[in-house]
Amino acid sequence: MIYAPLFSGFVELFQHLGFGHATYVLAAALAGAIGAALYGAREVALIATGIGVLVGVFILMVLADHVTVMQVVLAAAAVAAMVGILLDFPERCSRHVPGKTLAGLATGACCGGFLALVEPFHPQPFSAFAVLAFLVSVNGVLYVATVRWWVRLSRRLHCESRPCYVIESLVMATLAGVAAGSVWMMIGPLINLEIGVWQSASAAMHDRIPMAILGGLFGGAIAGMLLEYFRFSWVHDL
Numbered sequence: 001m002i003y004a005p006l007f008s009g010f011v012e013l014f015q016h017l018g019f020g021h022a023t024y025v026l027a028a029a030l031a032g033a034i035g036a037a038l039y040g041a042r043e044v045a046l047i048a049t050g051i052g053v054l055v056g057v058f059i060l061m062v063l064a065d066h067v068t069v070m071q072v073v074l075a076a077a078a079v080a081a082m083v084g085i086l087l088d089f090p091e092r093c094s095r096h097v098p099g100k101t102l103a104g105l106a107t108g109a110c111c112g113g114f115l116a117l118v119e120p121f122h123p124q125p126f127s128a129f130a131v132l133a134f135l136v137s138v139n140g141v142l143y144v145a146t147v148r149w150w151v152r153l154s155r156r157l158h159c160e161s162r163p164c165y166v167i168e169s170l171v172m173a174t175l176a177g178v179a180a181g182s183v184w185m186m187i188g189p190l191i192n193l194e195i196g197v198w199q200s201a202s203a204a205m206h207d208r209i210p211m212a213i214l215g216g217l218f219g220g221a222i223a224g225m226l227l228e229y230f231r232f233s234w235v236h237d238l
Helices: 003-016 022-041 043-062 069-086 097-121 128-156 164-191 197-229
Strands: none
Touching (some): 003 022, 003 128, 003 164, 003 197, 022 128, 022 164, 069 164
C-alpha cells in the first residue's frame, strides 16, 4: 500500500525527466529506501509523516498560487527537522534506520536493475501489476534476508555513532518531505498548480496507481508466504 504509490510516482517522474532504462533502478531504489526508513523508524516515522501531510495541506490551502512542489517539500522537511532536534523520543532511538535504509536502497536497486535489463526483451512494456508484484515480493524477501548485514555495515561505517537527535532529525526531514511531496502529487494538479513535468507525472501516476496497488498487495502476500515458509528471522528487533 505504501511502496506501490511511491514507486509509481518515481517511475512517472523519472520517465518524464528522460532517465530511460535507469528509471526502474532509481525508482525501485528510492521507494525501497524510503519504505525501509518508514517502517524502521516507527513512531518517529508516524510523527514525520503527519508533519509532512499537515504542512503540505496547509501550504496548498494558504499559498496555492505561489508555491512549487519543491518549496512544499523543503518547508515540510525543515519543520520536521526542527521537531526532531528539539524533541526527544525516549522509547527507542532510530540509530538502526540508516542500516535499514541502505538495505532498502540496495535491494531495490538490484530488483529495479533486473527489470531494466529484461524489459527490452519483452514484446510489450511490463504492466504496473506485474512490476509491483515482482518488486514487492522479491525485494521484500531480499530485504529481510540481507538487512542484518546492512545494519552491521552501517555500524562499521559509524553511521550510528552520531547523536540520536541528529539521526532522528534527518529521518524525520526526509519522511516529512516525501509525505508533503506526495500530498502535492495527489492534490496539486487537481487545482492546476505548477503546469509542467510534475503535473504530467502526477496525472500519469493516477492512472497507474490502482493496478500498482493490487500488484503490491499480491506481491506482499507472496513475500509473506515465502518468509513464513522458509522461516526467515523477524527484523522488528533491529
